[in-house]
Amino acid sequence: MDRILVLVRHGQSDWNFKNLFTGWKDPLLTELGVEQAHAAAKSLKERGIGFDRAFTSTLTRAQHTLKLILEDFGAPDLPTTVNLALNERDYGDLSGLDKEYARKKWGDEQVYLWRRSYDVPPPGGESLRDTVARVLPYYLQSILPAVLRGERVVVAAHGNSLRSLVMALDGLTPQTVPDVEIDTGIPIIYRLNADSTVASKEVVIPHLAEPEATRPPD
Numbered sequence: 415m416d417r418i419l420v421l422v423r424h425g426q427s428d429w430n431f432k433n434l435f436t437g438w439k440d441p442l443l444t445e446l447g448v449e450q451a452h453a454a455a456k457s458l459k460e461r462g463i464g465f466d467r468a469f470t471s472t473l474t475r476a477q478h479t480l481k482l483i484l485e486d487f488g489a490p491d492l493p494t495t496v497n498l499a500l501n502e503r504d505y506g507d508l509s510g511l512d513k514e515y516a517r518k519k520w521g522d523e524q525v526y527l528w529r530r531s532y533d534v535p536p537p538g539g540e541s542l543r544d545t546v547a548r549v550l551p552y553y554l555q556s557i558l559p560a561v562l563r564g565e566r567v568v569v570a571a572h573g574n575s576l577r578s579l580v581m582a583l584d585g586l587t588p589q590t591v592p593d594v595e596i597d598t599g600i601p602i603i604y605r606l607n608a609d610s611t612v613a614s615k616e617v618v619i620p621h622l623a624e625p626e627a628t629r630p631p632d
């Protein structure tokens with residue numbers, strides 16, 4: 415039995431392009447973001463991946479990415495569950511601020527801790543640990559049972575909600591998880607064993623027609 419779980423971060427959003435902390439704010443995809451979603455679908459199709467069920471967050475950029483992927487699969491009506499457990503980490507008071515401005519104001523080290531440490535929350539927001547504490551129960555209760563039943567599952571979500579899942583699936587620690595970066599529009603294909611452990615993992619790098627130079631530095 416196939417136990418396929420595909421994680422895909424949304425395509426580039428307007429605020430990714432502008433280098434702003436986003437969190438629970440709801441910017442739209444850029445043109446490049448739309449193209450990334452199509453490229454992700456193409457590369458998954460090339461690998462013979464199909465889907466029976468989808469999960470996404472309450473935020474437009476993830477839902478739009480999923481919609482484009484499912485349309486490209488000819489499956490726009492695939493059963494889809496929307497849940498805010500899959501939302502991006504809440505960036506609290508940093509939401510809407512320029513990341514470079516934040517580095518100048520609070521220093522590289524502090525901003526790095528807010529963005530990539532396991533347990534340092536941004537002011538008024540969620541640490542990765544807080545995000546894990548809502549993503550993981552949802553995964554165990556809703557997503558994993560579908561995968562274990564043999565449904566091929568796609569999850570379209572966000573950098574830090576997906577880092578939370580990757581942490582659990584890959585058995586990462588608070589010391590190793592800061593190194594994990596999940597880029598926009600990059601699918602990760604997991605195949606699970608019957609006991610829910612990971613049999614294989616493939617990070618897919620889709621081919622983009624758009625030149626890399628249109629991506630801003632993070």
Ligand SMILES: O=C(O)[C@@H](CO)OP(=O)(O)O
Pocket residue numbers: 430434435436437438502503505529573574
């Ligand atoms: O701003 C955000 O919500 C996230 C994802 O874009 O940023 P970061 O990579 O800093 O966690």
